[in-house]
Amino acid sequence: MEYFFRRKRVLKTLLSLSLLFATLVMIHKYKLVDERAKGSMLPVRTQEALGWFQLENDVYQSNTILKGGLSNNNSPPRLADSSEAANLTAVSNATAWDIKLVNCTENSGLKKKDWFKRMDPRFHQFVLYRHCKYFPMLINHPEKCGGDVHLLMVVKSVIEQHDRREAVRKTWGKEQEIDGKKIRTLFLLGSPSAGKDSKNLQKLVEYEDRIYRDILQWDFMDTFFNLTLKEVNFLKWFNIYCPRVQFIFKGDDDVFVNTNNVLELLGFRKEDPKVGGLFVGDTISKAVPIRNSQSKYFIPKELYDKPYPPYVGGGGFLMASGLARKLFAVSDDTELFPIDDVFLGMCLQKAGHAPELHPGFKTFGIMKRKVSPMNNDPCFYRGLLVIHKLSPEELLNMWKIVFNEHLICSKRIILH
Template sequence: MGEKAGPSSDHSGGLGLEPVPRVHLPICDCTSVQRDLSFILFSVPSSPHLTPIPRKRTIYKSVCLSLALLVAVTVFQRSLTPSQFLQEPPPPTLGLQKAQKPSGHRLNPDNFWKNPKDVVTPAPTFSQGPQAWDVTTINCSANINLTHQPWFQGLEPHFQQFLFYRHCRYFPILLNHPEKCNGDVYLLVVVKSIITQHDRREAIRQTWGREQESAGRGRGAVRTLFLLGTASKQEERAHYQQLLAYEDRIYGDILQWDFLDSFFNLTLKEIHFLKWLDIYCPNVRFIFKGDDDVFVHPTNLLEFLADRRPQEDLFVGDVLQHARPIRRKDNKYYIPGVLYSQASYPPYAGGGGFLMAGGLARRLHHACDTLELYPIDDVFLGMCLEVLGVRPTAHEGFKTFGISRNRNSRMNKEPCFFRSMLVVHKLLPTELLAMWGLVHGNLTCSRKLQVL
């Protein structure tokens, strides 16, 4: 800003005040000035007959008097502090800024004259998500514009129904248990279930879904939750809802949202749980997510996690590579070409059961929100992982298609194989209870598979 100011005798404290210019007075007889000043201020002509003062002398005295007054005012001003000039209160905006005390960039008096572009500004902060479930009403209507599309007319009715409401992502929560994440939670076990399958939930509570206050080795608790929608049949909904409410009063482990339980809505369970986790469980280390017809060996899960860190991009399970969309209409997993035109899916873990780190799960929630819903839930999660650039890790201990893909194989009933696994799909409730008893009983095996 122009030339650098030279040293001055004013003590403005670096507040940017202009130095008072020096005044050079002409040399005069100060005694004479004082005498003349007293004469002007206090002498009153007593008679009109007094001899008038010569004009030149009067002008000279006036000049000296003015200069003397200027010197007096200057000295008086310099004796005051800068704050004494602020007789009025600061503007309201300045008072507000002082009250807020922003924690970012603070204005330094030494930087007051710097160009604003040279001042470092704080990094932008991203708004945090909701502190509670923020969807309280169902406000969703069918996208009838699709009926005018030629390709839409040729789709099967259940695909048309899916596409009609594909844009409806989040629904109100009916049963909620945020207290499940209170304290130090090491592993959160999350099970997808439907309202009519109480027997499966009960079998899980008695076996691998049993909660623990400590995962051992100084680790936190193991907690269990079941994810549900509402009954798909209107005539049964009220009856089953009453039974579910009673079950939840007993166990307090059910999360339920107000959407229909159906195959295509399994993807809704994925995104609803991820959002719920992001809101209520910021400190959970790991999550196991599985179906209600699988066998899980909790001891093996915890042993596998012993050397893992929650900060890792851990997503491990029975991974499918280069899987192709099924185009046969008689198949449960049929996908029409208009819905997915690529030749293969990104890598994904079978939805029967997988493990993921808590930090990755929270990032996964935001990644999934960038994609349109897809009717196959485990494929959809693979797409979300692809958005993050994370590849799921395959592990031999996850058997979401059975220990042997041949359903009639005796290996699928052999408890010694189950004792070495982490997850095996699939078993009925009675089979789960029986296998759990065998694996945790006096079982003698010729050798133990090393899969951890």
């Protein structure tokens, strides 16, 4: 019996030493990977003192869908930029991302304005810092636009939504070449929001990117108000790195996209002389700001007090690369707005373009009633282009059904 226990202790010791050795090997391996990865990431971290990067009140988690409400005709004064704004938002002809550090101070002069004092306090930090537009990149992949890319799939996501990104990669975001048309995919991320396990979350997204190499990340907090920062930073990035991309699909990570139908639509439009100004999606016209403070899309009248310009639902839309470059130039001189798709509508209006409505884009879902059988009918998904909103499991399941060769549908929506 004593021999048995001595033998057991020796085995436990050997096992512990083996585990220790394996751990040391893995640590060394990850260090080597990190060193190789540093070439594609900027080491500088933005100051976290900018409070509006962390602003996302629980009230913004409501389930409001439509961005419309009551309005009156008294427009608020245009907000003045601070002296730093010109330095931070100047249009650049750089050949690489040229923002290494942001030292952005608040526009404190606004605090004395009567309209600012009357405004809902939740928007104070946003207004004080909204002249800060461009931020350092933490993860960059300029090679994504190498060669002739027909369609660049650009997906808004946040770090914690790795399951959504994985589902997109396996379905409509799969990088491939169809009939000679090259498709590439990128995910747009900010930094982990305050109060979360920031260091571990950042390590996880860096590891994910080492596997897939399809993430663009900037050093601003990933909050609802900062979705507009993803728009302007991506437009700047695209203007620098993507001279030979023809079209962009831009959408959320919880939509279903029928890639074949998207390519078919672009094929129909290629002979259209206006294809260079293509901007098509689920267009919303004559909307006005929501005044219900419990809504996710609440906008106080002191911030904006007139009807919105026509815009498309941010769940998914298509645009031509030439128009994307125009939007970059216009967005550089346009004040940030808390709702990203409305902001793009403002930029479109300034650029002299109007978004085109297409019935194949269902960014608010097929039917508002969740019990509607159409919401789960694969034949509707087969005939449309974009449908919002699906969980990762629903997306994977619907993808398998829609592209099952044995699925027979009696009717199909005409795309052109």
